[in-house]
Amino acid sequence: MIDTTIFEKQLELDIPSDLGIYYSGKRINTKNHVYGPEIRNHYLFVLVNNGNACLYGEKNIFLKPHDLLVMFPGQRIHYKASGLWSIQWVGVYGNGADRLTEKLGVTRKFPVMNVHCYREVETALESIYASAGDLTLSGKLNSLSLLYEFFSILFQNANSDQQDDIVQSAIKIIRYNYSQQITVSSIANSLHLNSAYFSRLFASKTGISPKQFILSLRLERAKELLQQQAIPVAEVSRSAGFSDQLYFSRLFRQKIGLSPSQFRNLQKESPQR
Structure with missing residues (x-):
């Protein structure tokens, strides 16, 4: 029986690169989809567009819309969706994939990250999928550039989380020390940040400057x-x-x-x- 809910295009980039694409694809409203158990020899980045699923492992993880599941090479993956399941994915290879995934903070033990800039990631994956049909050198280079854009957006997402953590740390420092002679510079120094950058970051996240918050x-x-x-x-x-x-x-x-x-x-x- 033909599965009419799955769409995939093959794309093997033979351009010298430490990062490349094997394929890109998507599922649209597959009912109660079951994946695996399966082991791949490359990275597979899977964005959940719609639906919920349980990722089985040492500790079960529940997948929900706007989650990104990273399947690592050699990792056994098994999940089961309930109801309609829509996802997008891109299969990636190369040493660059190892380095970039590590810097994203995603691990085999914790392979899921929530995507705040979901629309941007969704659009990037759709663009990679759309470009996969062009097998000319120009088309392959375009697909590779879109892959780098995809990772760029993921790092923006990760940096947003890091910035939130920095601001929350600053707020704790202020709450515990406001009765002392603390300054914006001393707070920035304790966080190993430039004072001007820290002030801009704090204001962008809270709506007021650190000095106003202290006062x-x-x-x-x-x-x-x-x-x-x-x-x-x-x-x-x-x-x-x-x-x-x-x-x-x-x-x-x-x-x-x-x-x-x-x-x-x-x-x-x-x-x-």
């Missing part, structure tokens, strides 16, 4: 401490990370609209209203 936390802490009537304003200032009480009072009025003392008195009067 915001300090002011929130000051407001909490001011509600405790027994703590002098000077002590509140120091405890919240402000070494200059005059600067603290001026900034507090500018941001909150009241002086620290006025804010405290207002909090004291509130329960009686």
Whole structure:
């Protein structure tokens, strides 16, 4: 019986290269598809467009839309989909594939990565598939360039995750140390980053600069401490990370609209209203 849900084009690049394509293909709405167990002698990158499946192994992994499964050479792969299953794939060979896969952080033990820039990866794989019919030297070179574009997009995806981790680490550093005399430079240094780059990255992920984030936390802490009537304003200032009480009072009025003392008195009067 002919499977009408599978489409594949053969493409063997004999151009000298440390990275090449064996084939490219896709499945569209195959019902309850079962793959393997099977072992290939090359890399196979599989993008899940639609559907869910269970990847069997030492620890079962559930595949969902926008996941990318990397099948390694010599690795036994067995998965079973439930319902309609749509995927795209590209078979890759060469020493470059080893290096690039390693740099992506995908391993035989953890062969699945979630793709945030899904549309870009989907389009790249579709372009590789569309170009596979051109077996001229020009066409083969075009297919190879599309493969490099595919990897470029995957690295953008991986770098996005790394940037999120960096920003989350910075936020933790600030939350634990805002009462100390920390600076944007000291935070960047602890993360081994250039201060200007760190500031741009932090702002792009949070919407505010690191300096604004630090000031915001300090002011929130000051407001909490001011509600405790027994703590002098000077002590509140120091405890919240402000070494200059005059600067603290001026900034507090500018941001909150009241002086620290006025804010405290207002909090004291509130329960009686």
